[in-house]
Amino acid sequence: MLNTLVSRIWTVALDTLYPLKCLGCGSLGSNICDACSFALTRLSKPTCDRCAQPEVGGICSWCRRRQPKFDRIIAPYLYVESSPIHQAIKNLKFGNLRVLAPQLAALLAQYLAKRSEKFDLIVPVPTHPRRLRSRGFNQAELLASELSQIIDFPMDSRLLIRAINSPSQLRAPSRDERWENVQGDFQSVVSAEGLRILLVDDLVTTGATMSACAAALKDAGASSVVGLAVARTP
Numbered sequence: 183m184l185n186t187l188v189s190r191i192w193t194v195a196l197d198t199l200y201p202l203k204c205l206g207c208g209s210l211g212s213n214i215c216d217a218c219s220f221a222l223t224r225l226s227k228p229t230c231d232r233c234a235q236p237e238v239g240g241i242c243s244w245c246r247r248r249q250p251k252f253d254r255i256i257a258p259y260l261y262v263e264s265s266p267i268h269q270a271i272k273n274l275k276f277g278n279l280r281v282l283a284p285q286l287a288a289l290l291a292q293y294l295a296k297r298s299e300k301f302d303l304i305v306p307v308p309t310h311p312r313r314l315r316s317r318g319f320n321q322a323e324l325l326a327s328e329l330s331q332i333i334d335f336p337m338d339s340r341l342l343i344r345a346i347n348s349p350s351q352l353r354a355p356s357r358d359e360r361w362e363n364v365q366g367d368f369q370s371v372v373s374a375e376g377l378r379i380l381l382v383d384d385l386v387t388t389g390a391t392m393s394a395c396a397a398a399l400k401d402a403g404a405s406s407v408v409g410l411a412v413a414r415t416p
């Protein structure tokens with residue numbers, strides 16, 4: 183209760199000190215203005231039916247070889263260098279700009295509204311407690327929590343934990359190494375029996391993290407896991 187109040191006051195203070203400015207064109211009023219939001223590059227077909235790898239129809243060779251544990255990955259946008267979505271995800275993750283989370287979650291909600299995804303529970307991709315301590319928040323959980331409020335669906339951020347903190351995905355040189363690095367990092371601490379899970383993260387690069395999370399969720403009984411990210415790398 184007190185935490186919520188303090189965080190509200192803090193948000194208002196930040197908004198006054200730093201009025202919202204569009205990351206695309208600099209106009210005041212929002213983080214991504216309507217015009218820039220409309221112009222964002224959408225992740226459009228063809229994409230791999232499983233991992234959403236762009237420009238691949240059916241199932242990509244990667245998914246045929248790796249057999250990811252998620253049912254599929256969906257994302258509204260392509261992660262285009264220097265686009266407002268790129269800036270927003272970078273600023274949310276590394277620049278501590280938490281005010282971006284509600285707007286990115288609203289974009290996710292709009293995207294979901296146009297689809298017929300069936301799910302029971304929203305689960306954010308967890309971060310390791312050590313990383314959480316140094317960063318102060320988990321951007322995936324912020325997004326998932328905002329999304330859960332907008333679409334009025336339950337979220338559980340305690341079902342899945344990150345037990346092992348493998349090196350950053352961005353530093354692993356090859357896709358295979360990234361994949362190997364992260365497998366086994368996650369654990370479901372309670373049963374997910376029969377649940378259809380919507381697994382939320384900010385960005386999907388290889389799908390390795392999503393697959394490792396999905397493996398843990400399915401071990402705990404989840405009946406399906408669909409990964410939802412704001413953007414997918416090309």
Ligand SMILES: [Zn+2]
Binds near residue numbers: 208217
């Ligand atoms: Zn703009």
Ligand SMILES: [Zn+2]
Binds near residue numbers: 232235242243
């Ligand atoms: Zn694929």
